[in-house]
Amino acid sequence: MRGGRLIGAALAALALAAPAAGEGAGLPDLGPRPVFAAPDPARAALGQLLFYDPILSGNRAVSCATCHHPRFGTSDGLALGIGDGGLGLGPDRRPDPENPPEQRVPRNAQALWNLGAAEFTRFFHDGRLEADPSRPGGIRTPLGAEMTAGFASPLAAQAMFPVLSPDEMAGHYAENEVSKAVRQGLLSQEGGAWDLIAARVGVLPGYRARFDAVLPGQEITFHAIANLLADFIAHEWRADDAPFDRAMAGGAPLDPAAARGMALFYGEAGCSACHSGWLQTDHGFHAIAMPQLGPGKAARFERHARDTGRMRVTGRAGDAYAFRTPSLRNVTLTAPYGHDGAYATLEGVIRHHLAPAEALRAWDIGQAPLPPLPGAVDDRAAGDAAEIEAIAAAAALPPRALSDAQVADLVAFLHALEDPTERLGVPEAVPSGLPVVGR
Template identity: 40%
Template sequence: FWDGRIQQTAPNEFLNPADEYLPAGLENAIAVQAMFPVTSRDEMRGQHGDYAVEGTHNVLANIGDHDMPLMWDTLMQQLLAVPAYQQLFLAAYPDIPLSELGFEDAANAIAAYEMETFTFLDSPWDRYLQGDKTALSTEALDGAALFYGEAGCAQCHSGPLLTDMQFHNIGVPQIGPGKGNEAPFDYGRSRETDNESDLFAFRTPPLRNVSITGPWMHNGVYLTLEDAVRHHLNPVQMVGNYDFGQLSTLMQEEYLGVTAVRTAALSAPSFAMPQMNLSDADVAAILAFLESLTSPTARDLSFTIPDAVPSGLPVGGAIYAEAAQIAVTEEHTAAPQTIIPTSEDFLPVSVGGAPFSAAPTCNGEFVTHWLDHVTDVQGEVVRMFETNGAGVAINDLDQDGWLDIVFANLNGPASIFWNRGDLAFEKEILPDLNTRAVNIVDVTGDGRLDIVFTHIVSSLTYWENGGVGGNGRSTFTRLPLPGVRALAHSMAWGDLNGDSSLDLVTGSYDAELNLTLGNAFLFSNGEGVYQYTQNSGAFTATRLADDSQALVIALFDVNQDGQRDILVGNDFNLPDMAWLWQNGTWQAASPFATTSQHTMNFDWGDINNDGIFELFATDMAPYETDEIGMAPWMIMMETMAPEPMAAGDPQITSNVLLMQNEDGTYQNRAVMSGVHASGWAWSGKFGDLNQDGLLDLYV
């Protein structure tokens, strides 16, 4: 591992992520490393609800993330259930009964295979050291002299593998979302040692076969070996000039655009890399030497692909990096999980195909129906932003007349539940992690409904609907939204300029960004409220506000002029915001005399059936009849309370129901309507739940 989380401290003793739960008998650090990819959800173990390649339920995914011994035991049982594997294990370990074998024995075998198969000693450099003076070109020899001399490369890249196996901070620019609790930063070795001197330090990479092991650096930030070499010459300049446009679309979407994150390693105490002055000819010579470290055998690894494997599963032949794109560019054809309620207590009801229509036999009662959508958040963690909940969106994605459901997931993958009628659903995992809000909208105007997510400390992800595939479901491909880069917690889509293309408004949640990014938040320049105008598939951004605590954005016609206006509902310490389209531009406005203090959500509806829409804002005022039950929450609310409101401050800690007067102004009538208090509430929605022609309010 680049951060050294596995380290041999004595014969048969290792520092490792499993600590004392690591089984005995592991022969070397490579075997110890082989124990952990199978425990990682992202790498091999998978997510809740996944299916294994043969179509069976993925039982490994249901094991708790910290119960590694159970993962290893379960995996070994699965291996030994295959007769061909039994014979191979007996041949490899003839003195150990099958019943006594553990996954550590499999790991030892994996390590032995890796060392035997991938140790190559026939590179031009090896041949030169063995006496073949014709093995290196003159340029490569000049590069070797620089490498071991003036350039100083061998100070770290030494020994048979050309690495000192130590950890150094050379100021590599950071891409990606970061790691662990320190995200969006990746502190490298310091995550293991807790030493400030190890901040952003990573293990010196071996240089064997380096010319074919790109992309380079611990995070793959450089796509050419020359750029990796030039970074060593002037890290500050290379980081400052780094072009994120060279990255794949997925990596560009993960990049936060935060200068302080990208350059953090340069300002850490551990960074002390001197700049060197080498000519272009010197760089070319060093590259020629590095090329000589590559074995010709390593250039064609097709010999490592077996004709068959003991499990009987088909053997794949795609061994190149492009195969990594398959997960997001091919149709999702994994075996569906059909969820049909069978409990007598939760019987399905017959519903119509039109959106939100009532069943002909509806008796006014509600029936609970369970859907298997699992998040990896461990229990309830009060006041932690990552457990505040994620969104859900409902619409007919495959145009079969049944409403489908999309769940976002703050700690795990998103899910689509395909409605097959009679409330029977097929679950499909959508490989988009740590999503917060979800909208189902026709982004491109092609008549097919697409899916868009917001994320924790990131921008949007867009999944384009490619139409119904052979499995009867719509296929989705993750694509960029050109021009949309700002950090977004909330979003709203609508045609704001009358050109029949959907435009976009996004808002960040600065309290979460400040907690997550720390000082880097001050320099992020990615927060605030943005309005994006779509033109020919590209988006042009206008920053409406620098600060934002946006928990909700609504496109609501405030002044009844037929033009949608922009409302932003902010959490504590920041008033709600409004922009009206006037004189060809967005003008900030304050149309409401009263607004909620901690605006969780907006919804609007014509509750009087008079053609004029009312606006409801959800807050967290306690029930008058349940103050005892709300007492623990009130203590917390008091600790979060803002400074005393100034005279005339429109904000109140209460739900707000804004109804329009005859003169076009709005008046809060939540108290007189009996809807001002609903506890610590998150969302209010209007809907005619009992089909009597009047809108009801569900909070």
């Protein structure tokens, strides 16, 4: 009887607005449901092979799946990953002693759930790639005026920027033709890194035949590869059939703890102020005093370990230390958390939100799962008192008081957002004949 009263009270607290048409009465109005384009199975299947094939990396050793593997919720289970120059997968990944990386990847590998929804128009933690009708191809990217048309969506454009990153996929110095082109600044130009990668794919009979079937008569270009990768990501990791969705549609109610957590999320805890809508993101940028670790975002000639987030894109002081609001779909599967993976657990990052500045000052790097990397100094920013105070001063998230039981209920609600559906899975083999990452 007591449990029934608790569930009733939780649902009553959710009556923040009139329910959307067709939704259960007494539940929050989340606005229109996400819009997803109908997938083309043949294109998605070809994109799957490209996603798992190391042929797209400079040294033919890593693939998109190295840092975005379904085994780790489409991320890699690390605070900061090791791309080119690493061996192994996920938390077991370590530097290759024969070819170690220059540094860790500076930011946490973001999950790929629901990126095919039309509302996702900004990508990366700082939103440096986003839809912009005034730019070539309707997309603003770090390439600026060098950006070429031909990408079908911002998702397609962002999917291929890691191949230009020495730390992620391209490789370092002049150890391969792709990394050499990147070092020379030859990226989207004719004969640049993108063309070199496309040519690798085009000479493989297994890919040529599949491209002819999907894109008959068309040249295999970098843009075509990117568009197919986006088709696969959009098809493979659509996640909108969680217990939460079914409860919102009038189906089975959430269990008592998740129902209480949902009431907190859309009520007292204030989570939905930023984590709004059906996919629990406002797609905006917020400074919440997240601790900084690792190499930071700096040009090669700079010597700091800061990461000022959105300000690096806009140049506006008011955007300092602000990062994009992540969707919370399948968040229970994608630890660690934060733009640099500073927190290994959901409870840890929730408690940070309750007292951001206090948590920042008390944080220690032991909370971040980092593989060993000889020579890495990961706590430079965390040990800089002035930088810590600058991060704290920028935070706009007000402190809140929640009990341990309430934090546990929020975690239970986040579990109700799980829908880890995979459609194609990991392929047995890829046309290049290279080892399939994660197989």
